[in-house]
Amino acid sequence: MAVGIVLVEPEIPQNTGNIARTCAATGSSLHLVKPLGFSVDDKHLKRAGLDYWNLLDVYYYENFEAFLSAAGHSRIVFVTTKADRLYTDFRYEDNCYLVFGKETKGLPEELLVAHHETCVRIPMVEEARSLNLSNSAAIVVYEAYRQLNFCGMQHKGKLHRLEWRE
Numbered sequence: 724m725a726v727g728i729v730l731v732e733p734e735i736p737q738n739t740g741n742i743a744r745t746c747a748a749t750g751s752s753l754h755l756v757k758p759l760g761f762s763v764d765d766k767h768l769k770r771a772g773l774d775y776w777n778l779l780d781v782y783y784y785e786n787f788e789a790f791l792s793a794a795g796h797s798r799i800v801f802v803t804t805k806a807d808r809l810y811t812d813f814r815y816e817d818n819c820y821l822v823f824g825k826e827t828k829g830l831p832e833e834l835l836v837a838h839h840e841t842c843v844r845i846p847m848v849e850e851a852r853s854l855n856l857s858n859s860a861a862i863v864v865y866e867a868y869r870q871l872n873f874c875g876m877q878h879k880g881k882l883h884r885l886e887w888r889e
Contacts, residue, residue: 725750725751725752725817725818725875726749726751726752726815726818726819726820726821726864726867726868726871727751727752727753727754727794727797727818727819727820727821728742728745728746728751728752728753728754728820728821728823728860728864729754729756729790729799729820729821729822729823730742730753730754730755730756730823730856730860731756731787731822731823731824731825731830732756732757732758732759732760732824732825733755733759733760733761733825733826733856734760734761734825734826734827735760735761735826735856736760736761737857738826738855738856738857739755739759739761739857741857742856742857742860742861743775743776743779743781744775745857745860745861745864746779746780746864747775747776747778747779748775749864749865749868749876750875750876751864752779752780752781752782753779753780753781753782754781754782754783754784754790754820755781755782755783755784756784756786756787756789756790757783757784757785757786760825787834794820797818797819797820798815798816798818798819798820798841799819799820799822799838799841800813800815800819800820800821800822800841800842800843800863800867801822801830801834801835801838801841801842801843802821802822802823802842802843802844802845802859802860802863803824803829803830803835803842803843803844804829804844804845804852804853805829805832805835805842805844806835806839806842806843806844807842807844808842808843808844809843809844809845809846810843810844810845810862810863810866811866812843813841813843814870815866815867815870815871817871817874819867821860821863821864821867823856823859823860826856829853843863845859845862845863
């Protein structure tokens with residue numbers, strides 16, 4: 724079981740690096756739709772992902788249509804501040820894709836209108852424009868895996884009981 728995180732025209736290498744690290748930790752694939760606002764050799768991108776790059780499956784697409792063609796009949800979920808449905812109210816499926824837009828503009832309006840039924844949002848106070856892209860990706864991918872019973876993830880060690888001293 725796996726979930727794919729799709730970044731459409733990402734602009735900030737540190738965000739993509741952080742998302743790459745989340746993908747590595749969850750077993751998710753990373754899909755980057757061009758044009759990218761940075762080089763994949765960018766030192767900030769690599770540093771944010773640290774030593775996790777060897778754990779990643781990264782795919783590159785010349786445009787969003789190429790991604791759609793590769794995705795086939797998989798379920799595609801569009802994450803946007805403009806959706807009515809909360810990300811927690813959506814039913815995620817194995818091998819689904821979570822699509823995020825560029826940091827400065829989000830996803831194109833026509834794409835959201837065409838796929839209104841699979842658009843979700845993360846709730847936040849009205850005054851806030853949006854969350855950081857890497858935070859948003861982490862929030863939604865962990866909800867998807869929660870619904871899928873965290874399949875494919877190992878429990879790392881025991882949770883030790885904390886004892887409080889007064």
